Amino acid sequence: MPRIxxxxxxxxxxxxxxFGISIWRxxxxxWEENHGGKTILRFCHWQLExxxxxxxxxxxxxxxxxxxxxxxxxxxxxxxxxxxxGSTQLVGGQPxxxxxxxxxxxxxxxxxxxxPITSYVSAPNPYNAGGPLEGVPWRxxxxxxxxxxxxxxxxxxxxxxxxxxxxxxxxxxxxxTKVTGSDTFPTTFAEFRQLHKRLQIYNQEHGSxxxxxxxSKFSSQIFFRNLSANQTQKLGSRLNPLMDFPVDDKDFxxxxxxxxxxxxxxxxxxxxxxxxxxxxxxxxxxSQTGNDQAHLQFAQGHAMLMVLSSLQATGIIEGSPFDxxxxxxxxxxxxDPDYGPQMRGPIAEPALKTYxxxxxxxSSRHPEIALDFLRFITSQKSCRxxxxxxxxxxxxxxxEPAEEMRPFLPNMxxxxxxxxxxxxxxxxxxxxxxxxxxxxxxSSPEQxxxxxxxxxxxxMHTDLNRHIRNSFFSIRLVEPSIGxxxxxxxxxxxxxxxxxxxxxxxxxxxxxxxxxxxTQMRLRKVDGLTP
Amino acid sequence: MRTAYPILFSLALCGTMVAAASSPSTAQSGWVALxxxxxxxxxxxxxxxxxxxxxxxxxxxxxxxGAEKTATNLQNCRRELIDLRDEDSSDDxxxxxxxxxxxxxxxxxxxxxxxxxxxxYRDLLSRHPGHPVAELAAPKFxxxxxxxxxASDEQDARFNEIEALLPSLxxxxxxxxxxxxxxxxxxxxRRNQERAYPLINYCLDRxxxxxxxxxxxxxLQAAEAARMLGLRSEALRHYERYIETFPHDDKTDxxxxxxxxxxxxxEHA
Numbered sequence: 001m002p003r004i005x006x007x008x009x010x011x012x013x014x015x016x017x018x019f020g021i022s023i024w025r026x027x028x029x030x031w032e033e034n035h036g037g038k039t040i041l042r043f044c045h046w047q048l049e050x051x052x053x054x055x056x057x058x059x060x061x062x063x064x065x066x067x068x069x070x071x072x073x074x075x076x077x078x079x080x081x082x083x084x085x086g087s088t089q090l091v092g093g094q095p096x097x098x099x100x101x102x103x104x105x106x107x108x109x110x111x112x113x114x115x116p117i118t119s120y121v122s123a124p125n126p127y128n129a130g131g132p133l134e135g136v137p138w139r140x141x142x143x144x145x146x147x148x149x150x151x152x153x154x155x156x157x158x159x160x161x162x163x164x165x166x167x168x169x170x171x172x173x174x175x176x177t178k179v180t181g182s183d184t185f186p187t188t189f190a191e192f193r194q195l196h197k198r199l200q201i202y203n204q205e206h207g208s209x210x211x212x213x214x215x216s217k218f219s220s221q222i223f224f225r226n227l228s229a230n231q232t233q234k235l236g237s238r239l240n241p242l243m244d245f246p247v248d249d250k251d252f253x254x255x256x257x258x259x260x261x262x263x264x265x266x267x268x269x270x271x272x273x274x275x276x277x278x279x280x281x282x283x284x285x286x287s288q289t290g291n292d293q294a295h296l297q298f299a300q301g302h303a304m305l306m307v308l309s310s311l312q313a314t315g316i317i318e319g320s321p322f323d324x325x326x327x328x329x330x331x332x333x334x335x336d337p338d339y340g341p342q343m344r345g346p347i348a349e350p351a352l353k354t355y356x357x358x359x360x361x362x363s364s365r366h367p368e369i370a371l372d373f374l375r376f377i378t379s380q381k382s383c384r385x386x387x388x389x390x391x392x393x394x395x396x397x398x399x400e401p402a403e404e405m406r407p408f409l410p411n412m413x414x415x416x417x418x419x420x421x422x423x424x425x426x427x428x429x430x431x432x433x434x435x436x437x438x439x440x441x442x443s444s445p446e447q448x449x450x451x452x453x454x455x456x457x458x459x460m461h462t463d464l465n466r467h468i469r470n471s472f473f474s475i476r477l478v479e480p481s482i483g484x485x486x487x488x489x490x491x492x493x494x495x496x497x498x499x500x501x502x503x504x505x506x507x508x509x510x511x512x513x514x515x516x517x518x519t520q521m522r523l524r525k526v527d528g529l530t531p
Numbered sequence: 532m533r534t535a536y537p538i539l540f541s542l543a544l545c546g547t548m549v550a551a552a553s554s555p556s557t558a559q560s561g562w563v564a565l566x567x568x569x570x571x572x573x574x575x576x577x578x579x580x581x582x583x584x585x586x587x588x589x590x591x592x593x594x595x596x597g598a599e600k601t602a603t604n605l606q607n608c609r610r611e612l613i614d615l616r617d618e619d620s621s622d623d624x625x626x627x628x629x630x631x632x633x634x635x636x637x638x639x640x641x642x643x644x645x646x647x648x649x650x651x652y653r654d655l656l657s658r659h660p661g662h663p664v665a666e667l668a669a670p671k672f673x674x675x676x677x678x679x680x681x682a683s684d685e686q687d688a689r690f691n692e693i694e695a696l697l698p699s700l701x702x703x704x705x706x707x708x709x710x711x712x713x714x715x716x717x718x719x720x721r722r723n724q725e726r727a728y729p730l731i732n733y734c735l736d737r738x739x740x741x742x743x744x745x746x747x748x749x750x751l752q753a754a755e756a757a758r759m760l761g762l763r764s765e766a767l768r769h770y771e772r773y774i775e776t777f778p779h780d781d782k783t784d785x786x787x788x789x790x791x792x793x794x795x796x797x798e799h800a
Contacts, residue, residue, distance in 0.1 A: 154566075154568055242756075244755060245751065245755075351779030417781065476599065480592040481565060481567070481568050486664060487589070503703070504742045507711075514670075514715060520678070521680065524680065
């Protein structure tokens with residue numbers, strides 16, 4: 001009789017156990033549903049911030065209390081694997097009933113994966129009954145009128161959202177007081193520069209190595225973009241002969257290729273110097289650092305500040321063993337001798353716009369319950385609770401943000417931002433790859449611009465051609481849908497909603513088409529293909 | 532055996548009547564599915580009754596929805612549209628087939644024959660004025676005509692041709708889109724605020740611009756054009772409408788300053 005080794009038995013047992021656990025995990029929801037008599041509703045998102053998860057847990061508890069036959073499960077997936085995880089779920093045909101749309105999920109073709117809820121958003125949200133929003137169409141209960149959930153190509157609505165954000169500086173008040181003798185936070189870039197100098201002197205005097213900003217790749221991108229956009233305000237307006245407002249990023253790139261501006265322009269030179277100065281304020285190696293590492297530096301008191309979005313507020317405030325205060329990013333002022341001359345004024349922030357709506361998946365087994373849950377969590381009462389627990393600004397109207405959240409409210413006083421080098425992936429990648437030249441120990445704006453200059457034309461060409469291709473793809477994609485709406489409108493001439501939807505689709509298609517042909521025409525001229 | 536023929540005929544007749552009776556609803560549901568980009572459902576609905584020209588057009592457009600996936604879909608779509616056009620080029624479905632064949636030639640051919648496409652659009656507009664599908668060609672025609680590398684004289688003639696086309700357009704969305712294409716081209720290619728402004732103003736005054744991002748852009752453009760043309764009260768009217776419509780935009784504060792500045796200046800208009 002052949003002897004079976006213990007190792008083989010061990011391996012087989014492990015495989016069987018793993019297999020059993022997998023089957024149990026897969027079968028459990030179905031079993032619970034079939035034998036527990038309860039309907040299981042699953043929703044997933046990538047907002048891992050503790051406040052957000054806690055807030056959703058509270059809403060789930062409230063919903064389950066109202067609907068004892070429904071059990072709601074929250075699934076949180078890290079943002080960096082959300083696309084892969086979500087795509088697998090969608091392709092496998094067993095996605096959660098509600099999925100947060102974004103991070104690449106749906107890639108703009110919502111109908112493949114999600115059910116439109118357009119016909120419901122014009123009706124009141126029943127969970128607002130008895131309150132001030134009773135009878136108000138669901139869509140109009142949102143600050144942005146649900147614009148963030150509408151697909152411009154089909155003019156269909158694909159979900160509702162509780163997410164929005166603003167960018168702010170989080171400050172360790174104790175450290176600020178220790179270094180400066182006061183808890184007054186700088187409001188201008190000049191004062192911010194002073195704070196950096198004070199910290200350097202403090203480090204010399206106390207033999208410490210405190211950092212001003214715990215930097216990460218993400219925070220550096222938003223911090224630098226915010227600063228450089230005020231240096232191109234005047235240049236951007238000069239490039240726009242049609243109105244006294246700055247051109248957009250695409251026209252900025254096209255006008256560079258046409259020779260309307262170059263890297264010797266004072267706006268570019270000063271913008272790069274400003275970023276270089278800001279880079280010196282960040283922790284070394286920030287461009288390779290993740291948000292978690294930066295948060296650790298901040299929470300351990302190694303850095304005084306962090307630049308992040310309001311969504312991370314709860315995690316930062318609760319995860320820090322000191323008082324955290326919130327401030328807008330200090331901008332240069334017009335009287336700043338270095339950076340004032342290129343500016344029109346401090347940049348105004350746009351109004352809050354929702355993002356990351358929860359969409360009902362096509363393969364959901366309980367679409368009607370998913371819709372009901374969506375209505376519940378976006379009612380005024382639930383949104384108020386969510387906003388308080390997550391420290392997020394409310395997306396629903398009529399909710400006064402809590403006192404500690406007021407610093408996150410957008411400041412709409414100021415001037416429009418100037419354009420930036422961020423047309424598409426190729427230019428962004430080039431800028432990111434070259435940015436280390438602006439940070440210590442190199443800190444050379446000249447070297448940065450010279451390196452950028454070598455690759456920028458090709459990168460802009462690549463991006464603009466990609467933009468044209470994407471535009472033509474959108475035009476083709478929506479053509480049959482428009483054709484269908486034309487036929488429907490012909491048989492329902494009194495259906496105002498249908499006619500306005502068709503009209504908007506046609507307008508959007510025409511705009512995209514005209515812009516693509518115009519861009520193509522300008523690129524042909526740049527390439528010398530036309531006189 | 533002889534008695535079987537009448538029975539079979541009656542059954543066939545009943546079948547045809549049932550199919551005909553159900554065809555409007557399946558065609559309607561097919562159009563609804565296609566409007567929502569649900570091509571598979573639309574294809575199934577239209578395939579259920581391929582006897583009517585409406586269903587055949589719907590089927591062809593459902594195939595066009597999947598044209599990015601396989602070349603066969605595009606070939607079959609084109610074949611169906613050619614048949615529809617050749618059978619009768621002047622009924623609703625023949626006109627639609629002609630229009631979509633031109634759109635396919637424009638957006639699916641590697642090297643589209645622009646002159647032939649322009650000629651088809653021009654033909655549709657002159658032979659079927661006011662037709663809901665034929666008129667869709669107007670803004671597309673304007674784009675192709677205006678964003679072409681031609682000499683200045685020729686460009687002038689093209690501007691005039693599009694301008695002359697405007698009074699014949701019946702449907703508000705085509706009146707709007709053709710005007711805005713023309714206005715944009717005046718601004719982009721000629722920096723001509725004088726000819727662009729009335730076109731934009733026409734659309735704004737009649738409430739034809741529905742999409743908020745588009746309204747934002749054209750309200751500001753109209754206000755700025757009016758200001759640059761010295762039409763102070765017109766500029767103020769557009770700026771004030773901008774502030775009222777977009778109170779929370781990042782440009783609103785600057786627009787408020789422009790209003791203050793205009794109000795503090797002597798009248799020029």
